Amino acid sequence: MVAVQYYLLLSGAIFCIGLFGILTRRNALFFLMSVELMLNAANINLVAFSFQYGNLTGQVFSLFITALAAAEVAVGIGIILVLYRNFGDVDVTKATTLRW
Amino acid sequence: MSVAEASTTAFAFEVAPAIAVLPLASFVIALFAGKYFPKKGALAGVTATGGSLLLSLWVMLTVAGGAYYNEEIYTLVSTPESFDLHFGVLLDPLSALMLVIVSLVSFLVHVFSLGYMNDEGERGLPRYYAGLGLFSFSMLAFVFADNLFMSFVFFELVGLCSWLLIGHWYREDAPPSAAKKAFLVTRFGDYFFLIGVVAVFATFGTATFAGSESFPVLAEEALTDGGAGGELSTFGLGAQTWFTVLGFLILGGVIGKSAQFPLHTWLPDAMEGPTPVSALIHAATMVAAGVYLVARMYGFYALSPTALAVIAFVGGFTALFAASMAVVKRDVKQVLAYSTISQYGYMMLGLGAGGYVAAVFHLMTHAFFKALLFLGAGAVIIAMHHRQDMWEMGGLREKLPVTYYTFLAGSLALAGIVPFAGFWSKDEVLYEALVHGLTDPLLLVAYLMGLIAVFFTGFYTFRMVLLTFHGEPRTHTARNPHLPGWNVKFPLVVLGILATVIGLTNMTPVAEATGLEIEFLHTWLEHGIEGLNSEHYGELLETVAGYSAAELSPLLAAALSLALALGGAGLAYSLYSGDRPDRHTDRLGDARTLLMNNYYQDEYQVWIAETFGTGVARLSDRFDQSIVDGAVNGVSSVSLFSGGRIRRIQTGIVSNYATLLTLGLVALLLVVGLTGGWFL
Amino acid sequence: MTTRPRLNLGSHLIPGLVALALFVVLALVFLTASFPAPQGFDGAPITPSIGYAMFDLAGGQIPSESFLIAFEIIDLVLIAALAAAVMLARREGDGKLVGIEEIRTDGGHSRDSTTDADADPDSGSDAEVTNDTDPNTATGSDTATPTGEEAN
Numbered sequence: 001m002v003a004v005q006y007y008l009l010l011s012g013a014i015f016c017i018g019l020f021g022i023l024t025r026r027n028a029l030f031f032l033m034s035v036e037l038m039l040n041a042a043n044i045n046l047v048a049f050s051f052q053y054g055n056l057t058g059q060v061f062s063l064f065i066t067a068l069a070a071a072e073v074a075v076g077i078g079i080i081l082v083l084y085r086n087f088g089d090v091d092v093t094k095a096t097t098l099r100w
Numbered sequence: 101m102s103v104a105e106a107s108t109t110a111f112a113f114e115v116a117p118a119i120a121v122l123p124l125a126s127f128v129i130a131l132f133a134g135k136y137f138p139k140k141g142a143l144a145g146v147t148a149t150g151g152s153l154l155l156s157l158w159v160m161l162t163v164a165g166g167a168y169y170n171e172e173i174y175t176l177v178s179t180p181e182s183f184d185l186h187f188g189v190l191l192d193p194l195s196a197l198m199l200v201i202v203s204l205v206s207f208l209v210h211v212f213s214l215g216y217m218n219d220e221g222e223r224g225l226p227r228y229y230a231g232l233g234l235f236s237f238s239m240l241a242f243v244f245a246d247n248l249f250m251s252f253v254f255f256e257l258v259g260l261c262s263w264l265l266i267g268h269w270y271r272e273d274a275p276p277s278a279a280k281k282a283f284l285v286t287r288f289g290d291y292f293f294l295i296g297v298v299a300v301f302a303t304f305g306t307a308t309f310a311g312s313e314s315f316p317v318l319a320e321e322a323l324t325d326g327g328a329g330g331e332l333s334t335f336g337l338g339a340q341t342w343f344t345v346l347g348f349l350i351l352g353g354v355i356g357k358s359a360q361f362p363l364h365t366w367l368p369d370a371m372e373g374p375t376p377v378s379a380l381i382h383a384a385t386m387v388a389a390g391v392y393l394v395a396r397m398y399g400f401y402a403l404s405p406t407a408l409a410v411i412a413f414v415g416g417f418t419a420l421f422a423a424s425m426a427v428v429k430r431d432v433k434q435v436l437a438y439s440t441i442s443q444y445g446y447m448m449l450g451l452g453a454g455g456y457v458a459a460v461f462h463l464m465t466h467a468f469f470k471a472l473l474f475l476g477a478g479a480v481i482i483a484m485h486h487r488q489d490m491w492e493m494g495g496l497r498e499k500l501p502v503t504y505y506t507f508l509a510g511s512l513a514l515a516g517i518v519p520f521a522g523f524w525s526k527d528e529v530l531y532e533a534l535v536h537g538l539t540d541p542l543l544l545v546a547y548l549m550g551l552i553a554v555f556f557t558g559f560y561t562f563r564m565v566l567l568t569f570h571g572e573p574r575t576h577t578a579r580n581p582h583l584p585g586w587n588v589k590f591p592l593v594v595l596g597i598l599a600t601v602i603g604l605t606n607m608t609p610v611a612e613a614t615g616l617e618i619e620f621l622h623t624w625l626e627h628g629i630e631g632l633n634s635e636h637y638g639e640l641l642e643t644v645a646g647y648s649a650a651e652l653s654p655l656l657a658a659a660l661s662l663a664l665a666l667g668g669a670g671l672a673y674s675l676y677s678g679d680r681p682d683r684h685t686d687r688l689g690d691a692r693t694l695l696m697n698n699y700y701q702d703e704y705q706v707w708i709a710e711t712f713g714t715g716v717a718r719l720s721d722r723f724d725q726s727i728v729d730g731a732v733n734g735v736s737s738v739s740l741f742s743g744g745r746i747r748r749i750q751t752g753i754v755s756n757y758a759t760l761l762t763l764g765l766v767a768l769l770l771v772v773g774l775t776g777g778w779f780l
Numbered sequence: 781m782t783t784r785p786r787l788n789l790g791s792h793l794i795p796g797l798v799a800l801a802l803f804v805v806l807a808l809v810f811l812t813a814s815f816p817a818p819q820g821f822d823g824a825p826i827t828p829s830i831g832y833a834m835f836d837l838a839g840g841q842i843p844s845e846s847f848l849i850a851f852e853i854i855d856l857v858l859i860a861a862l863a864a865a866v867m868l869a870r871r872e873g874d875g876k877l878v879g880i881e882e883i884r885t886d887g888g889h890s891r892d893s894t895t896d897a898d899a900d901p902d903s904g905s906d907a908e909v910t911n912d913t914d915p916n917t918a919t920g921s922d923t924a925t926p927t928g929e930e931a932n
Contacts, residue, residue, distance in 0.1 A: 004818060008810040016803035022758050023795035031754075054819035056833050056844030059826065063834075064847075067854045071861030078868025096752030759795040766802050769809070778809050 007048030015041035028080045028090040032073055039069045112155075112162040113169040116189050119155045119199060120240040122148040123206070127233030134226025139218055141229035145210045149236055152203040156196070163196040168629045170246055170310045183305045188246030190310055192628045194460065198243045198392055201464055205384035205471045206236040208591035212475050213376045215588035216482060222374075228268055232380065235261035239385040243392065248307035248315070248350075251396070252297050255353060255389055259286050262386045266373035278369035285366040289356020296349030303346065309396055310629045316399035317631050319343050323403055323644055340404060347400065347407035350393070358390025360448060361418040364441045365701050371433040375481055378433060379474030382440040383467045391447045391463055398456050399631060402640035405647070409542050412452025412533065416546030416553075419445030421699070423556035427563070428688070428695045431488045432477050435564045439514060440470060442553055446529050449550050453543055454641045454649075455532025457625050457634050461606050462529050464621075465521035468602055469513035472595035476507035479588050480568060483581035490564065491683070495573035499581045502589045504569050506596030513599045515561040516554060516665040523662065524603035526554070531608070531657040538650040554661045558668025566676040574680075609654040 018037030021030055043062040050058025080090055087094050126148035130141025137143060169191040178184040210232060217228055238261055242254035260283075267279030300307050304315040311317070322339045337345065354360070359367040367387070371378055381387060394401060394411065401407055419442045426438035443466050450459030481488055483500055497504045513522035530550055537543035573579040606621035617623075625634040641647040675681065686692065694700070749760070773779055824841045832840035836848040 004815045005810050005813065009807060012803055012806040012810065016799045016806070019758075019762060019802065020796045020799040023755055023762065023799055024793050026755070026792075051820060052815065052818045054821060054842070056826070056829055056840070056842045059830055060833055060844065060847050063830070064850060064854050067858060071858050074861040074865035075868075078865040081869045092754045095754075755795060759798055762798045762802055766798065766805055769802075769805050773805070773809060779812055 011044040123236035131230035140225035149207040156199040190246035275372040278372040282366040286356040292352025354390035375478035383471035405645040415448025416549040420549040450529035453533040458528035462525035469599040472510035490567040506592040521603035558665040562672035
């Protein structure tokens with residue numbers, strides 16, 4: 001039996017790697033990938049606690065989250081396309097018109 | 101009293117507020133719909149003031165039947181523990197008398213305006229009649245006010261209306277300036293009045309005029325019983341001293357409105373307004389408001405001999421001072437303006453000298469004969485095609501007989517020639533001043549000044565009459581005057597009759613000589629609400645103020661003042677009665693220059709205003725600019741500056757926002773974790 | 781020719797430290813926390829149970845709630861996301877994308893070099909695409925190739 005702490009640690013590490021990607025990358029496509037990582041970190045959490053409590057809900061929810069991630073990517077890709085059309089670039093630091 | 105009678109009595113009082121509301125309605129009609137009416141709102145005004153007159157007469161008859169009315173009708177602010185601000189109606193002999201006077205003069209002025217404004221093709225008539233309506237409304241409401249707060253409100257409204265009406269011809273240079281002056285000078289006095297009202301509330305917790313809980317009664321109890329005085333807060337002063345201070349504060353407003361020295365300077369300038377307005381202001385409304393206020397709260401002033409002495413002295417001085425200036429004026433309206441100041445001086449003298457009835461008597465007779473004189477002057481001005489210089493007139497007697505004879509009646513009344521109205525009232529004022537002055541040197545000086553003013557009054561009155569109506573016409577206009585119509589003659593005739601006979605209601609010297617009971621005004625004012633009649637005031641004057649009347653025959657004083665008035669009139673006759681009178685006042689030399697310039701009153705007041713007023717204004721401006729505005733600007737510049745700095749966080753770059761979010765999450769986790777003991 | 785991935789160090793990594801800090805905090809919390817022993821599923825079949833639970837069928841051996849409604853909602857969300865993605869990426873009537881002249885394949889790094897490359901068919905090599913930041917490459921493939929090898 002692996003203690004739940006280690007699952008949490010793994011999940012936290014993957015989440016932070018995804019976060020690291022979002023914070024350091026400028027390409028919007030990398031954003032989508034990083035978000036994918038973060039969602040999977042959450043999935044790990046859900047599965048780990050499903051095992052911890054002997055309840056199936058977490059497992060089912062991780063499936064739902066996978067589906068949601070697909071939806072998110074679809075919309076995200078669409079947004080990136082529009083971004084590209086309007087700014088001629090997928091660099092997120094170029095799109096700075098939504099400020100004062 | 102039968103039941104039916106009681107119900108009608110109550111009904112007369114129930115509808116009493118309509119006396120003031122009717123002119124208010126005419127104000128609204130004239131203002132918003134005046135231009136659609138054939139007479140531009142005049143008919144609404146005539147109807148409304150006519151209705152007010154009828155209602156006032158009804159109220160007067162009811163009061164004569166021995167019924168009085170003192171009711172709150174609308175409460176503005178009510179605080180359970182301290183005081184309340186309310187509007188109310190107080191109907192007693194004094195206010196009923198004044199209501200009749202005001203509504204009668206107002207009615208006649210409206211009728212006269214038909215001839216003076218409509219027939220002359222003036223513009224802005226709806227505005228004019230709206231102003232007249234509002235003016236009548238304010239004054240009538242002021243008259244039946246049952247407390248000092250309501251008085252103050254309508255006192256101010258009267259001032260506002262005078263501003264509106266004096267500045268009626270606002271396209272010319274002088275009227276707006278005169279209107280502003282009238283407004284500002286009276287406002288200067290009203291500051292003191294306002295402080296006085298607040299102080300009365302702070303001291304007594306009430307400002308009602310009548311009833312057992314009214315402030316004159318409370319003040320009287322504080323002085324006579326001594327015990328009740330401890331409950332009143334007199335701010336560290338003795339009760340009587342403090343009441344004197346209160347009296348002076350309210351007197352500030354009175355002096356401003358009633359044009360007493362030194363705040364009289366607005367009144368001659370107010371002649372720039374239309375002549376009917378001058379009649380209204382001088383005879384019945386604005387200027388009368390001040391004196392009426394003193395009479396209304398006479399029970400309070402009677403407690404303070406110092407305040408009374410000051411009132412008397414200011415009145416006597418003003419009477420003489422203004423009369424001397426009237427001697428040299430060339431403009432017929434200017435002469436009348438100074439005579440108004442002088443006559444109100446007499447009323448103040450009467451009030452200050454303890455002659456409450458005498459002063460009210462003079463207020464009444466003066467209202468009639470001064471309205472008559474102004475309307476007569478208005479008729480002359482119509483005839484002269486709006487020229488007012490008396491040296492351009494002359495010989496109008498044959499052309500304008502009605503105007504001449506009514507004007508002559510008014511002049512005889514003003515000069516105080518027996519048996520016209522002014523003689524009886526002015527004589528009684530002087531008699532009261534004399535009998536009380538024999539024991540009080542200050543009052544005696546005031547009396548002497550008033551007595552000398554009688555001579556001047558006779559002189560300038562007849563100089564005016566002779567220059568205007570007698571001799572040969574001196575200009576082409578005077579040879580071919582414009583003849584006035586019925587609407588000018590009707591008010592003149594009514595007022596002419598009144599000015600002739602109204603004095604007969606109170607012939608004190610005759611009563612004294614014959615022993616007949618014919619002092620009707622004395623009887624009228626003696627009854628009334630308890631504590632609000634002349635009998636009570638007389639007791640107060642003797643017991644609290646320490647006035648004592650010397651035994652003297654009124655016949656003697658009457659003969660003296662009549663002789664002086666006749667002397668003045670005779671001098672005027674001998675100087676100006678020829679076909680081509682000389683300009684005798686030129687021989688006065690420097691004195692004439694001084695008088696023509698009104699003793700340089702305007703100059704020194706402007707100097708005071710410029711020196712002190714500008715200094716204070718500059719100081720307050722500096723305070724406003726640096727401290728008040730500085731604080732406001734400081735706050736705004738701090739937020740502008742910090743906003744300009746902090747907004748740089750908002751780069752618009754998603755990564756930076758993400759970084760900040762993450763930083764916030766880390767900080768939150770650390771805080772929650774440390775306080776929750778997660779790291780242990 | 782492709783380039784090998786290189787470690788690109790620089791100041792743009794500084795925000796990443798925040799992510800690291802978050803991990804440190806999380807790790808501290810996790811490691812200091814204590815949990816009871818996991819209950820586990822005792823060897824019960826998990827995957828079939830998920831299937832039963834998701835469609836609200838009897839037969840699952842592991843306790844759970846019913847997820848039929850959630851399943852349908854996710855279905856709707858997916859369809860909506862698909863529609864939204866299609867709408868965002870929609871072309872205009874003449875076959876062009878909304879607001880742009882032509883499709884770019886260089887990741888959008890440089891508009892100028894792309895148009896140059898399109899204008900000159902000979903320069904459309906791999907090296908051309910990877911070295912598009914160098915303006916000299918637009919002159920021809922001969923000069924472009926050594927530059928690309930230099931970059932390697």
